[in-house]
Amino acid sequence: MASISGICSSSSPSVKPRLKPLLRATSLRRNMVSFPIRTHRIGIPPVHSVAREISSELSDDGALKNETAAPTKVKKKGLEKDPRALWLRYVDWLYQHKELGLFLDVSRVGFTDEFVAEMEPRFQAAFRAMEELEKGAIANPDEGRMVGHYWLRSPHLAPTSRLKSLIETTLDAVCDFAGDVVSGKIKPPSSPEGRFTQILSVGIGGSALGPQFVAEALAPDNPPLKIRFIDNTDPAGIDHQIAQLGPELASTLVIVISKSGGTPETRNGLLEVQKAFRDTSLDFSKQGVAITQENSLLDNTARIEGWLARFPMFDWVGGRTSEMSAVGLLPAALQGIDIREMLAGAALMDEANRATVLKKNPAALLALCWYWASDGVGSKDMVVLPYKDSLLLFSRYLQQLVMESLGNEFDLDGNRVKQGLTVYGNKGSTDQHAYIQQLREGVHNFFVTFIEVLCDRPPGHDWELEPGVTCGDYLFGMLQGTRSALYANNRESITVTVQEVTPRSVGALIALYERAVGIYASLVNINAYHQPGVEAGKKAAGEVLALQKRVLAVLNEASCKEPVEPLTLEEVAERCHAPEDVHILISCVFRNHFAFIWHVNIEMIYKIIAHMASNDRALIAEGSCGSPRSFKVFLGECNVDELYA
Numbered sequence: 001m002a003s004i005s006g007i008c009s010s011s012s013p014s015v016k017p018r019l020k021p022l023l024r025a026t027s028l029r030r031n032m033v034s035f036p037i038r039t040h041r042i043g044i045p046p047v048h049s050v051a052r053e054i055s056s057e058l059s060d061d062g063a064l065k066n067e068t069a070a071p072t073k074v075k076k077k078g079l080e081k082d083p084r085a086l087w088l089r090y091v092d093w094l095y096q097h098k099e100l101g102l103f104l105d106v107s108r109v110g111f112t113d114e115f116v117a118e119m120e121p122r123f124q125a126a127f128r129a130m131e132e133l134e135k136g137a138i139a140n141p142d143e144g145r146m147v148g149h150y151w152l153r154s155p156h157l158a159p160t161s162r163l164k165s166l167i168e169t170t171l172d173a174v175c176d177f178a179g180d181v182v183s184g185k186i187k188p189p190s191s192p193e194g195r196f197t198q199i200l201s202v203g204i205g206g207s208a209l210g211p212q213f214v215a216e217a218l219a220p221d222n223p224p225l226k227i228r229f230i231d232n233t234d235p236a237g238i239d240h241q242i243a244q245l246g247p248e249l250a251s252t253l254v255i256v257i258s259k260s261g262g263t264p265e266t267r268n269g270l271l272e273v274q275k276a277f278r279d280t281s282l283d284f285s286k287q288g289v290a291i292t293q294e295n296s297l298l299d300n301t302a303r304i305e306g307w308l309a310r311f312p313m314f315d316w317v318g319g320r321t322s323e324m325s326a327v328g329l330l331p332a333a334l335q336g337i338d339i340r341e342m343l344a345g346a347a348l349m350d351e352a353n354r355a356t357v358l359k360k361n362p363a364a365l366l367a368l369c370w371y372w373a374s375d376g377v378g379s380k381d382m383v384v385l386p387y388k389d390s391l392l393l394f395s396r397y398l399q400q401l402v403m404e405s406l407g408n409e410f411d412l413d414g415n416r417v418k419q420g421l422t423v424y425g426n427k428g429s430t431d432q433h434a435y436i437q438q439l440r441e442g443v444h445n446f447f448v449t450f451i452e453v454l455c456d457r458p459p460g461h462d463w464e465l466e467p468g469v470t471c472g473d474y475l476f477g478m479l480q481g482t483r484s485a486l487y488a489n490n491r492e493s494i495t496v497t498v499q500e501v502t503p504r505s506v507g508a509l510i511a512l513y514e515r516a517v518g519i520y521a522s523l524v525n526i527n528a529y530h531q532p533g534v535e536a537g538k539k540a541a542g543e544v545l546a547l548q549k550r551v552l553a554v555l556n557e558a559s560c561k562e563p564v565e566p567l568t569l570e571e572v573a574e575r576c577h578a579p580e581d582v583h584i585l586i587s588c589v590f591r592n593h594f595a596f597i598w599h600v601n602i603e604m605i606y607k608i609i610a611h612m613a614s615n616d617r618a619l620i621a622e623g624s625c626g627s628p629r630s631f632k633v634f635l636g637e638c639n640v641d642e643l644y645a
């Protein structure tokens with residue numbers, strides 16, 4: 001058994017939300033936005049934070065309509081249209097990483113030399129910040145954490161020898177365990193096949209998106225183990241995954257992934273899967289693997305129940321940058337993907353991204369384009385279009401990486417900035433038959449990133465479907481045509497080109513965008529490594545479930561009466577609020593918010609009851625859910641246990 005407990009890092013210190021007085025932009029002039037100079041942690045100079053509400057838009061000829069929106073003093077001008085000048089711009093700015101076979105073309109983004117010059121000091125500061133981060137600075141100040149995903153592929157860079165050996169030991173353990181599972185040395189106890197054939201990965205967000213993207217991109221046609229995912233608390237979705245496994249549940253390795261070890265969706269997925277194991281008389285512990293931080297709820301459960309294996313997550317690796325930790329590496333290795341190649345590709349890309357000359361640093365070039373195109377305030381969305389089916393999930397993966405990192409209400413100095421960069425996209429050329437019409441001719445609120453893969457299919461397999469033209473030529477033509485057509489209509493685009501979709505190039509792509517996010521975050525002075533907004537949603541969900549328990553208790557009590565006492569919504573709400581809400585109500589009345597809170601609660605109680613009624617857990621005595629004012633509700637069966645629990 002590959003249990004490597006004890007090598008996880010200790011759990012993180014408690015986190016306090018950062019509350020600072022809000023500062024506002026102090027002066028806005030017509031052609032320029034200037035802001036008070038502020039000091040900055042880890043060496044970032046002041047930035048021209050631009051209030052989101054100031055709209056900016058390129059007009060159809062590429063000129064800026066609202067000049068006050070410019071994040072720098074540089075005026076935007078129309079995009080270059082002269083073919084020769086454009087070719088020179090292409091050649092001048094083309095980035096190539098020879099060893100990785102990766103190109104980055106930023107020529108179709110209209111930044112000017114003046115803009116680049118103005119941004120230069122900010123880039124130098126961002127490079128210094130990245131350097132400090134890699135040396136182990138507390139780059140996630142709210143949570144008091146280091147940010148160390150770069151060490152995962154270059155352990156020698158880890159700030160202590162303990163961390164270095166932790167990374168290396170974990171990687172070895174992942175490889176050994178995966179090798180033993182694939183070879184059949186580690187086998188499920190009661191499978192007729194005598195070896196594991198399936199992986200069921202249970203996790204959400206950063207504990208799912210990386211493994212999903214990599215599986216889609218790199219899993220061979222006949223992997224040693226096939227993978228499927230439970231990444232939600234949707235019971236029907238979970239049932240579907242379990243039903244699809246059918247009798248192969250007996251040969252399924254269940255990998256439960258959660259950095260915190262307490263995410264409700266993941267816990268629910270685990271409980272549902274464990275029930276499915278019980279229902280089929282299978283011993284879950286012999287087939288369960290946990291990837292989590294040491295001593296988390298999940299870790300303790302796995303240890304106490306004696307699961308097959310446990311692998312560590314580190315508090316200095318964020319969920320959305322965890323693909324190169326056990327989170328991504330274990331599922332990938334089990335599918336026969338060369339994870340050391342993935343790590344090598346990422347390490348090479350990291351190395352390139354340490355260049356302090358803008359033109360030689362691909363991540364910085366991306367950040368420059370994002371800043372230019374979205375005015376440094378996310379005023380334009382990033383549409384990601386990989387022209388390759390296997391990269392379908394790249395945009396979804398990037399959506400979390402970019403939006404959960406950059407979407408921030410406050411900057412590092414406590415100013416309300418409401419930052420972000422919206423990401424969406426699926427794949428080309430498929431999307432040309434969906435929304436490219438709007439991109440070409442409709443609202444101009446985006447820039448595009450094309451991902452191009454030069455090699456169409458393995459050598460020896462291609463054929464011409466018409467003289468001189470292959471199927472892949474069409475895909476190539478669609479990409480180039482769309483890029484040109486968009487540009488002709490002043491729509492900017494970036495093109496990232498890789499030779500092939502391989503573990504090495506996928507590792508490099510992940511590393512490229514991880515670093516671009518880090519650099520961009522420095523440019524706009526935000527903490528890219530926390531996600532306070534997500535916590536608010538989780539907390540609110542907890543409150544809804546707590547309210548549901550109270551509603552259930554009230555209905556139980558009324559339904560146990562002889563005769564049963566059906567209740568209106570108002571009656572349920574009133575009984576729910578006593579006695580523990582009295583305090584809340586008094587303070588709400590005191591602050592003149594009573595009506596609002598009452599309204600929200602009664603609406604929520606209505607939704608709770610409607611949901612229970614839809615699932616046969618509450619019965620409507622009078623009226624219907626469609627007329628909430630009048631309906632009366634009771635529970636079908638009086639649950640005395642619950643009532644007196």
Ligand SMILES: O=P(O)(O)OC[C@H]1O[C@](O)(CO)[C@@H](O)[C@@H]1O
Nearest residue numbers: 205206207258259260263319534
């Ligand atoms: O790995 P965990 O702790 O279950 O968290 C899953 C995801 O939830 C988030 O915290 C957002 O809720 C992501 O950042 C994270 O990747």
